[in-house]
Amino acid sequence: MKKRLNRPVLIGVLIFAAVLLIARMGFSGNLAIPDDVKAAMAALPDQLDYNIHVKKILSDKCFSCHGPDAAKQKGDLRLDVAKAAYGKTTESGRKAIKPGSLSKSDVAHRILSDDAEYRMPTPASHLNLTTEEKAILLKWIDEGAEYKPHWAFLPVAEHPLPEVKNKSWVRNDIDRFVLNRLEKEGIEPSAEADKETLIRRVAFDLTGISPGIAEIDAFVKDTSPDAYERMVDRYLQSPHYGERMAAYWLDVARFADSHGYLDDKHRDASPWRDWVISAYNRNIPFDQFITWQLAGDLLPNATREQILATGFNRNQKQNSEAGIIPEEFRVEYNVDRTNTLGTALMGLTVGCAKCHDHKYDPISQKDYFSLYAFFNSTFELGSSNYGADNNIVPGPTLMLPTAEQETKVAELRQWLSRHATAPVNNTAAPAVTLQDKMLASLSFDKVENISTSTGKKTETIPAMRNDVNPGLSAATHYVEQAEGKMGNSLLLDEQTGVNFPPYQVGAFERYEPFSFSLWIKVPKRYEESAILHHSDPRRYGFQGYDLLLKENKLNFRLMHAFPHDAISVLSKAALDSNKWYHIAVSYDGSSTAAGVKLYINGQAVQQEVEYDNLKKNIRPFPNVHKVVWFRGLAFGARELERTMKGAQLDEFYLFNNQLTDAEAAWLYQTVRLPVTSRHAPAKPSADSIFIQRKNLADVYDSTKEVMVMGDLPKPRVTHVLLRGVYDSYGDVVQPATPASVLPFPDSLPKNRLGLARWLFLPQNPLTGRIAVNRIWEMYFGRGLVKTTDDFGNQGEMPTHPELMDYLALKYRKEGWNTKQLQKFILMSATYRQSSVIRPELLQIDPENKLLARSSRYKMPAEMIRDNALSVAGLLSSRIGGPSVYPYQPAGLWEALSDKSWRYVYKLSDGEDLFRRSIYTIVKRSSPPPYMLIFDAPDRNFCTVKRPVSSSPLQALVLMNDPTFVEASKFVAQRMLQEGGADMSARLSYGFRLITGRTPSAKEKELLTKMYDTELAHYKAQPAKARKLLDVGDAPFSVQNGITNLAACSNVVMALMNTDEFVTRK
Known part of the structure; x- marks a missing residue:
C-alpha cells in the first residue's frame, strides 16, 4: 500500500511550488520600477503621443515577434493593434496591456524582468530596451496606452496657420510653420544668404549648373524688389531645368541603357528619358506625369506620347541568359514593378511582404500580390533577346517614326x-x-x-x-x-x-x-x-x-x-x-x-x-x-x-x-x-x-522602337505565390490596394489605370505627402520625413507634420503644379537663409531638423561633372538624343564580361564627349566609374535617396579623371584669356569661375604661391607640362605658353578639390 501525504504537507508543497512559479515568471502584485527608469519617466514630456514617442519603440523592438506578420507571431500576441493588445490574456492571467494599470499589464512586468526566460524582448532576439525606452512604454501604459492610426495613413488635414512673434521674417506660409517651431525652441533663424550664394544655390537647385560670372554680377547689381523672383522664374523656364529634374527621376525609375544580369544586353530607352526631360520642362501636372507612366496605354485614345511614358515600367532588368525559366523571370519583372510602385509612389517597403506578411507595417502577403495583380497581365515573355547584334526589342513596344517616315508609310499604305x-x-x-x-x-x-x-x-x-x-x-x-x-x-x-x-x-x-x-x-x-x-x-x-x-x-x-x-x-x-x-x-x-x-x-x-x-x-x-x-x-x-x-x-x-x-x-x-x-x-x-x-x-x-507597357486582351489569373516562389500557387487574388492605406474603390477599373487614379484620390494619404517630401529634400538635403523611402512604422516621423500636410494640400489644390510648388518653396525666407553653421546650432540641432539655417551638402555626381564642364566652357547645351560615351578607363567593359560578343566601349568624340551626365551611358554591370565613386546608384533597382559619402577616391577622380583634367585646362585657358592683364586678376577670375565668389586676401595669397610653385616646376620640366595638356580631345590654345597653361591648370585642379566646388550651399 502506497503511503499518502497528509493534507497539511500537501498544501505546503503546492504553496511552495506556486511561489517558485511566481518567482520564476517574475510576477508580483505591485510592479517594482527601478530607480533609473523612474528618473527617466520623470524627465519625459507631460503627455506622450503614440506616433511620436511609442510606436517606433514597439516597431523596432517588438513587432518582429508581435506585429502584423501572422506567421511570426509569438504567443498569439499582437502589439501593433490596440484591440489585440488590450484583449489578449497571458498565462499570468493579466492582459498584455491594461490601459492605466502597470501592475495589471504583462508587458510592463516583462520589460522590467531580470529573468532571461521571461524578459521581453528575449535575449535570443538580440534586441534590448534602453532605460528611456522602458520609461516611455511604462508611462504610456500608465497614461492609458492610447493607440493612434499610423500618422502617414491618416487623411491629409488642413491645419490653421500657426502664430509667430517675428512676423517681419515671414515671406510666405512655409515660414510660419518653421518659425513657430523655432520660437518654441527659443532659436533664431539665420540671416538671409548673400546674393552671390543665393543665385548659385538657385541655379544648382533648378538647373544643376552653376551660373556664369556675368549672371552673378547682373543679379548682385539688380536692386529691384523683384530681382530674386525674376531670377527664380528665369531658371524655372530654363530648358536645363528638365534635365536637372529628370536626373533625379531616372534613379527612381531605375533607368539604364542595358538589361542587367549576366548578359547585360544593351537597350535604347533614350526616347523615354527625353520624354521625362520634356515633361518637366513643359510642367506636365504631377498626376498626369505619374498616370501616363503607369497607364498611358490604357487611357482612352492614348497618344503616342502617353504610350511612350509607360516605358517607366519597362526600365527593370531583363534576363537573356541560356537556360532560364521564362515564367520565373516574368514574375520577377512584375515583382520589380510592384516594389517600385511601393517605393516610388507609396513610400512603403511593400517588397517586405512578397514572401510573408510585413513584419512592421499592416501589409499582408495577400495585399502584396493584390498590388502585383495590377501588373500581372503585362503582354511580355520572361526572357529577352540574346546577343549584342540581335535587333529585336522585347515587347510590348512602340514605334517612333520620324516625320519623314510617317509620311512615307502613309503614302505606301494608301497605294497598297x-x-x-x-x-x-x-x-x-x-x-x-x-x-x-x-x-x-x-x-x-x-x-x-x-x-x-x-x-x-x-x-x-x-x-x-x-x-x-x-x-x-x-x-x-x-x-x-x-x-x-x-x-x-x-x-x-x-x-x-x-x-x-x-x-x-x-x-x-x-x-x-x-x-x-x-x-x-x-x-x-x-x-x-x-x-x-x-x-x-x-x-x-x-x-x-x-x-x-x-x-x-x-x-x-x-x-x-x-x-x-x-x-x-x-x-x-x-x-x-x-x-x-x-x-x-x-x-x-x-x-x-x-x-x-x-x-x-x-x-x-x-x-x-x-x-x-x-x-x-x-x-x-x-x-x-x-x-x-x-x-x-x-x-x-x-x-x-x-x-x-x-x-x-x-x-x-x-x-x-x-x-x-x-x-x-x-x-x-x-x-x-x-x-x-x-x-x-x-x-x-x-x-x-x-x-x-x-x-x-x-x-x-x-524605324526606332522602344519598350512600353501593354496588357493581354484577357487578364491573367493572379495567385499569392507561397514564399514568393514563382510556381508555388496559393489563393487567387484580385487587383486591390492595402486597406490600411486606402481601400480600392469599386468605381475604379481593376487595372493600372485604376491604380493610377487611386494614387491621386483626394482621400489617399500618401501620394501628396511623398511627393512634396521629395521636392523638399531636393532643396534642403533632407526631407521633412528623413526616411524618404519609408513612411511606414520603421520610418521616421515628420519634423514639421503640419507643414507637410499644408504643402500636400496646396500641391493637390493647385493642380499638382510642380514648378509652382517649387517656386513657393524657393521664395520662402526658410529657403533663403544662410547655410553658415552657427556654433550653438551645431550643439542643439546638428542635422538641421528645425531648419534654423539653409542646408549644405555634397552635390550629386552629375552636377559635379557638369559644373566642371560648364565652368570650362566645354558643356554641350544640346538636349536629348542617344546616350553617349565620355571618358572612362580603357578595357573596363571587356574585363567585366565573359561573353564572346562582349560590348566594347567606343569613346565618343566631339560635342558628345561633353554632353551633360544625364546622357552618359549607364551599363548596369559596369556603370560609369566616376558616378559610382560619387554615390550614383547602378540603377538595378528603384532608388529615391542616394547615400552621401566622402572618400579619397573622390579626390583622385577630381585630380586624374580625363574629364576633370581637361576641364581644368580649359578653365585655366579662360583665366588667361578672360581674366585680365596680370596674374593676380587672372587667379581671382579662376577662383570666381570655380566658386562663384571673390577670393579673400588670404586665398589670393595661397593661389599666387601655388601658381608660382607650379610654374617653376613646369619651366624646369616642360615635357611634363605637355603631357598634362595632352589629356583630352578638345583643341586648346597655347598662346599664353605651355608652362603657364599647365601651372594654371594645376591651380584649377586644386580648386576643384575643395569642398566649395562640390558642395551646394
Whole structure:
C-alpha cells in the first residue's frame, strides 16, 4: 500500500511550488520600477503621443515577434493593434496591456524582468530596451496606452496657420510653420544668404549648373524688389531645368541603357528619358506625369506620347541568359514593378511582404500580390533577346517614326489599299501552277547519304531528298519512320530532327507570299507543339514563322518578336487523334492576318485571329550564336520547346506564292505530286505590289522602337505565390490596394489605370505627402520625413507634420503644379537663409531638423561633372538624343564580361564627349566609374535617396579623371584669356569661375604661391607640362605658353578639390 501525504504537507508543497512559479515568471502584485527608469519617466514630456514617442519603440523592438506578420507571431500576441493588445490574456492571467494599470499589464512586468526566460524582448532576439525606452512604454501604459492610426495613413488635414512673434521674417506660409517651431525652441533663424550664394544655390537647385560670372554680377547689381523672383522664374523656364529634374527621376525609375544580369544586353530607352526631360520642362501636372507612366496605354485614345511614358515600367532588368525559366523571370519583372510602385509612389517597403506578411507595417502577403495583380497581365515573355547584334526589342513596344517616315508609310499604305485588294485569279491547271511555285518537297520515305550544302561547304550527310533541288536536301538527326500516307512518314520523338540548310530554303520575308502543305497524323491532344518551324528559339523572340498544334488546332504564326510583333491565326476546328489530315497554309505577303488562309483536307477552314500586329522583318538574323540554335526550315526537335512526340508527318511541299482554293483542293486529292528537279528555285515575278510591300517593310525596319507597357486582351489569373516562389500557387487574388492605406474603390477599373487614379484620390494619404517630401529634400538635403523611402512604422516621423500636410494640400489644390510648388518653396525666407553653421546650432540641432539655417551638402555626381564642364566652357547645351560615351578607363567593359560578343566601349568624340551626365551611358554591370565613386546608384533597382559619402577616391577622380583634367585646362585657358592683364586678376577670375565668389586676401595669397610653385616646376620640366595638356580631345590654345597653361591648370585642379566646388550651399 502506497503511503499518502497528509493534507497539511500537501498544501505546503503546492504553496511552495506556486511561489517558485511566481518567482520564476517574475510576477508580483505591485510592479517594482527601478530607480533609473523612474528618473527617466520623470524627465519625459507631460503627455506622450503614440506616433511620436511609442510606436517606433514597439516597431523596432517588438513587432518582429508581435506585429502584423501572422506567421511570426509569438504567443498569439499582437502589439501593433490596440484591440489585440488590450484583449489578449497571458498565462499570468493579466492582459498584455491594461490601459492605466502597470501592475495589471504583462508587458510592463516583462520589460522590467531580470529573468532571461521571461524578459521581453528575449535575449535570443538580440534586441534590448534602453532605460528611456522602458520609461516611455511604462508611462504610456500608465497614461492609458492610447493607440493612434499610423500618422502617414491618416487623411491629409488642413491645419490653421500657426502664430509667430517675428512676423517681419515671414515671406510666405512655409515660414510660419518653421518659425513657430523655432520660437518654441527659443532659436533664431539665420540671416538671409548673400546674393552671390543665393543665385548659385538657385541655379544648382533648378538647373544643376552653376551660373556664369556675368549672371552673378547682373543679379548682385539688380536692386529691384523683384530681382530674386525674376531670377527664380528665369531658371524655372530654363530648358536645363528638365534635365536637372529628370536626373533625379531616372534613379527612381531605375533607368539604364542595358538589361542587367549576366548578359547585360544593351537597350535604347533614350526616347523615354527625353520624354521625362520634356515633361518637366513643359510642367506636365504631377498626376498626369505619374498616370501616363503607369497607364498611358490604357487611357482612352492614348497618344503616342502617353504610350511612350509607360516605358517607366519597362526600365527593370531583363534576363537573356541560356537556360532560364521564362515564367520565373516574368514574375520577377512584375515583382520589380510592384516594389517600385511601393517605393516610388507609396513610400512603403511593400517588397517586405512578397514572401510573408510585413513584419512592421499592416501589409499582408495577400495585399502584396493584390498590388502585383495590377501588373500581372503585362503582354511580355520572361526572357529577352540574346546577343549584342540581335535587333529585336522585347515587347510590348512602340514605334517612333520620324516625320519623314510617317509620311512615307502613309503614302505606301494608301497605294497598297488601292492596288493590293484584287483576289488571286488563275485559271491554269493546279498541276501546272504548283510546279511553277514549288521550292522544295520531302516525301520522308528514306534517309540517304546525299551530297548537300551545309552552309559554306558541300558534304555528304544523312538526309532526306529534296526532289526539287537535291543539293538543298534536308539533314536528319535521330530519325524514326513509320508507315505513312504514301510510303514512309517521319515519326517524331524528342530528338528527331529534319532540317533544310539554314537561310537557303524557306527563308521568306514578311512581304513575300509563300505556302506549304503536308499530311499529319497525331496520336493525342497536344497543348502546344510545333509541326514545322523556320524561326529562332524563344530567347531570340521566335523571329520567323512556324506552324503549331495548339490544343490540336492549327496555329500559324509569322513573327518579328512574339507576341507583340506578330501574326497568329488559329483554326476553329481541332484535329482528331489517329486520323490522317492534309493541311495547307497560304500567306499572301500582306503582313496581315487577313492574308493567312488555313486549309484542312482541301477546304479553307474558319479561323480566329490571336494577334495581328506584325510590323518588322521575320527572317532570322544570322549571327555566330545561331549556328547552333537556328536550324532553318525544320521538323521535330526545337530548343527548349515541347516536341510533338508520336506524331507522323508526310508529303511536304513548299511554294513561293500563295495558294488558290483550287490548288489547295488538288494538293489534298493528289497526295504525292510529280516533281521537276531543278537547281535554281523558281522566283515570283517582282510585281509592283511586291515592291511596294517591300518598301513599306524597309521603312518599318528602320524605324526606332522602344519598350512600353501593354496588357493581354484577357487578364491573367493572379495567385499569392507561397514564399514568393514563382510556381508555388496559393489563393487567387484580385487587383486591390492595402486597406490600411486606402481601400480600392469599386468605381475604379481593376487595372493600372485604376491604380493610377487611386494614387491621386483626394482621400489617399500618401501620394501628396511623398511627393512634396521629395521636392523638399531636393532643396534642403533632407526631407521633412528623413526616411524618404519609408513612411511606414520603421520610418521616421515628420519634423514639421503640419507643414507637410499644408504643402500636400496646396500641391493637390493647385493642380499638382510642380514648378509652382517649387517656386513657393524657393521664395520662402526658410529657403533663403544662410547655410553658415552657427556654433550653438551645431550643439542643439546638428542635422538641421528645425531648419534654423539653409542646408549644405555634397552635390550629386552629375552636377559635379557638369559644373566642371560648364565652368570650362566645354558643356554641350544640346538636349536629348542617344546616350553617349565620355571618358572612362580603357578595357573596363571587356574585363567585366565573359561573353564572346562582349560590348566594347567606343569613346565618343566631339560635342558628345561633353554632353551633360544625364546622357552618359549607364551599363548596369559596369556603370560609369566616376558616378559610382560619387554615390550614383547602378540603377538595378528603384532608388529615391542616394547615400552621401566622402572618400579619397573622390579626390583622385577630381585630380586624374580625363574629364576633370581637361576641364581644368580649359578653365585655366579662360583665366588667361578672360581674366585680365596680370596674374593676380587672372587667379581671382579662376577662383570666381570655380566658386562663384571673390577670393579673400588670404586665398589670393595661397593661389599666387601655388601658381608660382607650379610654374617653376613646369619651366624646369616642360615635357611634363605637355603631357598634362595632352589629356583630352578638345583643341586648346597655347598662346599664353605651355608652362603657364599647365601651372594654371594645376591651380584649377586644386580648386576643384575643395569642398566649395562640390558642395551646394
